[in-house]
Amino acid sequence: MNELKAKPIYLDYQATTPTDPRVVDAMLPYFTEKFGNPHSRNHSFGWEAEDAVEVARGQVAKVIGASAKEVIFTSGATESNNLALKGVMKFYGKKKPHLITVVTEHKCVLDSARHLEQEGYKVTYLGVKDNGLIDLEELKAAITDETALVSVMGVNNEIGVIQPLKEIGAICRERKVFFHTDCAQAVGKIDLDVEDMNIDLMSISAHKLYGPKGVGALFVRRRPRVRVIAQITGGGQERGMRSGTLPTPLLVGFGKACDILSNEMAEENARITELRDYTLKKFRDRLADIYLNGDEEARVSGNLNVSFAYVEGESLQMDIKNIAVSSGSACTSASLEPSYVLRALGVDEELAHTSLRIGIGRYTTKEELDEAIESISVAVERLREMSPLWEMAQEGIDIKSIEWAEH
Numbered sequence: 342m343n344e345l346k347a348k349p350i351y352l353d354y355q356a357t358t359p360t361d362p363r364v365v366d367a368m369l370p371y372f373t374e375k376f377g378n379p380h381s382r383n384h385s386f387g388w389e390a391e392d393a394v395e396v397a398r399g400q401v402a403k404v405i406g407a408s409a410k411e412v413i414f415t416s417g418a419t420e421s422n423n424l425a426l427k428g429v430m431k432f433y434g435k436k437k438p439h440l441i442t443v444v445t446e447h448k449c450v451l452d453s454a455r456h457l458e459q460e461g462y463k464v465t466y467l468g469v470k471d472n473g474l475i476d477l478e479e480l481k482a483a484i485t486d487e488t489a490l491v492s493v494m495g496v497n498n499e500i501g502v503i504q505p506l507k508e509i510g511a512i513c514r515e516r517k518v519f520f521h522t523d524c525a526q527a528v529g530k531i532d533l534d535v536e537d538m539n540i541d542l543m544s545i546s547a548h549k550l551y552g553p554k555g556v557g558a559l560f561v562r563r564r565p566r567v568r569v570i571a572q573i574t575g576g577g578q579e580r581g582m583r584s585g586t587l588p589t590p591l592l593v594g595f596g597k598a599c600d601i602l603s604n605e606m607a608e609e610n611a612r613i614t615e616l617r618d619y620t621l622k623k624f625r626d627r628l629a630d631i632y633l634n635g636d637e638e639a640r641v642s643g644n645l646n647v648s649f650a651y652v653e654g655e656s657l658q659m660d661i662k663n664i665a666v667s668s669g670s671a672c673t674s675a676s677l678e679p680s681y682v683l684r685a686l687g688v689d690e691e692l693a694h695t696s697l698r699i700g701i702g703r704y705t706t707k708e709e710l711d712e713a714i715e716s717i718s719v720a721v722e723r724l725r726e727m728s729p730l731w732e733m734a735q736e737g738i739d740i741k742s743i744e745w746a747e748h
């Protein structure tokens with residue numbers, strides 16, 4: 342058949358973002374004529390690259406209210422999170438071997454915590470309420486004299502909920518424990534100020550904020566000073582905290598992307614919030630039995646994580662192939678397990694299997710959303726028509742009362 346392929350619609354901005362063309366333009370000269378090694382001290386090629394790196398450092402620092410000297414460049418948030426957790430625990434851990442984190446953190450935080458546990462450190466994993474937020478009283482109760490670090494993400498990558506960073510920072514400062522936050526999904530989406538929020542370490546990733554992939558940063562507070570043990574050693578770059586030649590073009594792009602956010606973030610988020618609310622309303626008007634996962638208020642502009650009851654998420658995705666969204670299951674492995682984040686919210690397994698994460702961002706248009714809403718709705722209606730569970734629910738049978746055979 343000579344069918345015209347529909348243009349794919351990208352609604353997966355939490356997975357990654359396209360690099361802003363302005364960012365690409367800023368980067369290009371640093372691949373070619375301005376290619377010097379920023380650590381070369383003896384000639385102008387090096388100085389030129391170093392100057393560009395320092396400008397970028399300042400631009401990154403500015404969006405989070407830090408000073409440039411507190412920004413350590415890394416390869417991304419995965420590395421930053423590893424450095425924060427392992428670096429701090431290994432420095433302070435003899436006297437204070439206890440780390441507190443949250444069950445809904447990104448895998449790279451949870452995996453770093455597991456590694457530390459295997460090495461004998463103690464880890465408390467806080468649960469979350471059914472809106473995805475931590476309970477501050479639980480956090481307070483978990484802190485002991487042995488706690489060195491609390492690590493709570495700013496914004497969750499799956500459900501977009503915003504943790505109460507300022508309150509967490511205040512608790513940590515009062516109890517004299519360091520506060521690390523994974524803000525890979527938060528920078529550019531919410532106002533962040535490391536001073537006001539008493540944040541001691543913050544992980545950032547460029548490719549989530551319209552910058553290039555393969556670069557990120559860890560903010561490490563200087564006053565009061567936070568010490569970390571380097572996880573990558575060598576030439577002693579980044580004040581000994583992270584060795585390796587800095588990738589000048591990537592950093593220039595990262596800096597430019599942050600600079601754009603400094604100027605345009607408020608306006609951009611207002612526009613995206615409007616699109617998101619519009620989308621949710623249209624779904625709610627059209628389809629019964631849909632549920633928004635995660636708090637409706639404490640939520641970033643571009644995230645809609647919705648369960649479409651009685652429809653299996655993967656089947657739904659297969660039906661809407663030209664729309665790039667993420668499903669709430671099997672996304673982290675081939676295990677076909679429903680998302681651990683949704684499970685932690687208490688979303689039951691059936692419903693967790695029916696979720697889609699719809700990510701709206703800088704280049705999303707209303708027309709694209711209209712098309713996506715229509716395709717998803719048609720697919721949900723079609724799949725529900727085929728679902729015996731949906732049929733039973735329409736007849737008023739309580740699905741929960743059914744005894745399922747072992748499988």
Ligand SMILES: Cc1ncc(COP(=O)(O)O)c(C=O)c1O
Binds near residue numbers: 419547
């Ligand atoms: C919350 C969160 N933390 C960490 C990461 C990892 O970031 P990177 O891809 O820069 O390593 C991601 C991206 O998947 C994320 O969403």
Ligand code: FES
Binds near residue numbers: 653677678693
């Ligand atoms: S949605 Fe595919 S395994 Fe549950």
